[in-house]
Amino acid sequence: MLPEIVALNTSPTLSVPWWKVVYDFSALTDWIDKSLHNSMSPFWTTITEMLIIGVLILLFYALVGLFLVYAERKVCAFMQNRLGPNRVGPFGIFQTIADLFKLLFKELIPIKNADGFLFNLAPFIVIIASFMAIAAIPFAKGLHAIDLNIGVLYVMAVSAMGVIGVLLAGWSSNNKYSLIGAMRSGAQIVSYELSVGLSLITIVILAGSMQLSVIVEAQRDGWFLFKGHISAFIAFIIFLISSTAETNRGPFDLAEAESELTAGYHTEYSGIKFAFFFLAEYINMFIVASIAATVFLGGWMPFHVGSWEGFNHIMDFIPPFVWYIGKTFFVIFLMMWFKWTFPRLRIDQLLTLEWKYLLPINLFNVLIMAFLVLMGWHF
């Protein structure tokens, strides 16, 4: 009995002041890990950590989804000179929660002659794809669920899995509008996947690694957007366009064009099943925005200007998590701005834009970046 009591008494304490934890979460996570190890066996430690991380990410996921729906309605309203939701709670912030409860208590209608199994499988696939992608994103220093060494490729691959859910939803609904929407969405996501990949490759050349935490660390002395000259800037713009297309949003929302296809691939979904598609769409938007923020805008790194010591110190004082959230929401705001500014493209214009403009430009851009790195002309 004695050794256990000793171990309990000498449980490690946080070696840094509590407010410093905001700047480096690894101290906090190490401390939790060690104190769990001291109080129980390795097996139960792993189980507890899994539970904590799973619940935390799930909470974050739901909160981001709810907030983004609210933000979208508010941004849209102000762009159209309206007020938007303003009745439920202060400034209407509880509107989406009220909507969520409404959807939860709505009937789930099984469609006649629909493929029941695939119809129910589709929401699972879209949610799991976005949930697994969000797990690999670095939120702040040391606040990272999984740090894969192929992070960029992983996030790209897993978030593209969502298209299978969309195709299944459209196919199994026994509705011609849904089928058209799903086929359009397939062609669109498949095409723009190339541009997303190639514009990320441009930055991977510069960083020399696919691990997201290494990419963020490499931007300590300047974001890649500024480090890579014009080449990185072109890549950033292409990434913004193609990721907007990949999330079925903005001027590229052909898959759910409400004026032609009622609601596209999720026409037949009701109640909470519809909410899953809605949630996955907004989370996918968050994922591509945070990849843009991590890869191009320095993730949780503060903004520094050359030799302005005082300015840099003030910027360092803002916690990394705030930087990360700020950049991500800036990119999300840009995407919302696109949506409410540009008219919807036709499918032939959409495919022309990708295959005749973005893809050739992107191939040249990768070569230019390789040349810049070869000559050492980047900062």
Next chain:
Amino acid sequence: MNNEWLILFFLVGASFVGLVLIFSGIVAPKSTNPQKFEPYECGIPTEGVTWLQFNVGYYLFAILFLVFDVETVLVFPWAVVMKETGMAAFVEILIFFFILGLGLLYAWKKHALIWE
């Protein structure tokens, strides 16, 4: 964290959807009306089978995607080692992109990129 933890996120995602669906299935009302289960096509009764043949254009773009996506995945490892390898890697990617560009040009000339 270990890479095996990916399974955890798969399970949490799946159980999240499953539990919410079960909860909704319990609390949501159920009523039967034969009209309600018809597919919604703007009020007109649905005509014929839905699972028709679709435009062959989608197939063409899927083939093109396959070629270029495999190429993208091939270029990723190259991009990681580009900095260290230097000149040799640059020449190799020039040749690779030249051949690939010829492929794109061929598809372009054959009007494969035109949607009809």
